[in-house]
Amino acid sequence: MKCPYCGKEDSRVMDSRPTDDGSIRRRRQCDSCGKRFTTYEKVETVPLMVIKKDSKREPYDRKKLLAGIVRACYKRPISIDRMNEMVDEIETEIFNSGEKEIPTTRIGEVVMDKLKDLDAVAYVRFASVYREFKDVNTFMDELKKFLV
Template sequence: MKCPFCGHNDTQVVETRLSEEGDTVRRRRKCGQCEKRFTTYERAEVTMPVVVKKDGRRVEYDRHKLQASFALALRKRSVSTEQVDGAISRIEEKLRTLGEREIASNQLGELVMRELKKLDKVAYIRFASVYRSFQDIDEFTALVDEVRK
């Protein structure tokens, strides 16, 4: 593995851990030249379904986009990176078990909302208010009332 700091090719694995879900290996590495440490993640490469947008465009599934959505919804909320990674892993597992070659973007959005609702109610409401394009305060109030129940 190439060092992300100095580009040296000689890095050593210092520690290896399996994720709680058992689908990811986390490795702490140390560069042989600059001696800085960094983390890598290893997971099996499985073909994810193509995401079909509302306008009919088809785009490749992108984990980074999902991470960015979670980060935006969870901004300034006390949810750990491990919890977010777990939520994203559960979404990806669901996508793989569906066995479909394509998934509608609204289905993916619903999976995200389900996970956010478990993690943080405020983040769930933030995401839902944008995702569902609320047009008036009544829709927003209905969602808040649903979460309070």
Template sequence: MKCPFCGHAETQVVETRIGEDGDFIRRRRQCSACDKRFTTYERPDLTFPALVKKDGRRVEYKREKLRASMNLALRKRPVSTEQVDSAIERIEEKLFGLGLREIASSRLGELVMRELKKLDKVAYVRFASVYRSFEDIDDFKNLVDEVRK
């Protein structure tokens, strides 16, 4: 594995751990040239269903995009990276479990909202208010009332 810091081709695995659910392997590596450490993740190379947007376009699922949108909703909230990683894993397991080649992007959005609701109510409201394109304050109030129940 090439070092992301100096580009040296030789790195050593210092530590190996299996993820909580056994879905991936986390490896700590150390560069033999610059001695810096970095983490790599090894997971099965599986094909996720294509996402069908509202306008009919089909785009490929990207974990990085999902993480970025969740992190935006969780900005300045007391939720750890490990909790976000676990939520993303659960979402991806559900995507695979559906066994579909395509899925509406709205269905993915609902899965994200379900996970955010478990993690942090404020992040859930943030995401839902953008995702559902609220037209007025009453829509927002109804969502907050729903969360309070």
């Protein structure tokens, strides 16, 4: 890191700590002049694009994911904190996949896996919208998975 005082390239990190905005604050000392200075580093993230069913692409939006889960969990004994935790888990899974574009079908499957473990009614609600059940028989087929 270039020293702002003498312009030399050699400096050492004396202290590092995360900041509230997600960046890293580093306290440095120049090896040449001995003066200290602070730098801030921010991790550069590649925006995740979501591929919709009609092949349109749009940026990933956490609010949309949370809204779908909140609708599925409506009047169920699930706290908003638990729903936010679930969104965090889903985001971790999809962001760690390393893909720059992800289809909504993949996100929907991850959500259904999480809801299946959390609450059967919320799972069926989400699945009925996500899978677009056309008739009662397809709905019953999904319910039979829980009755076994």
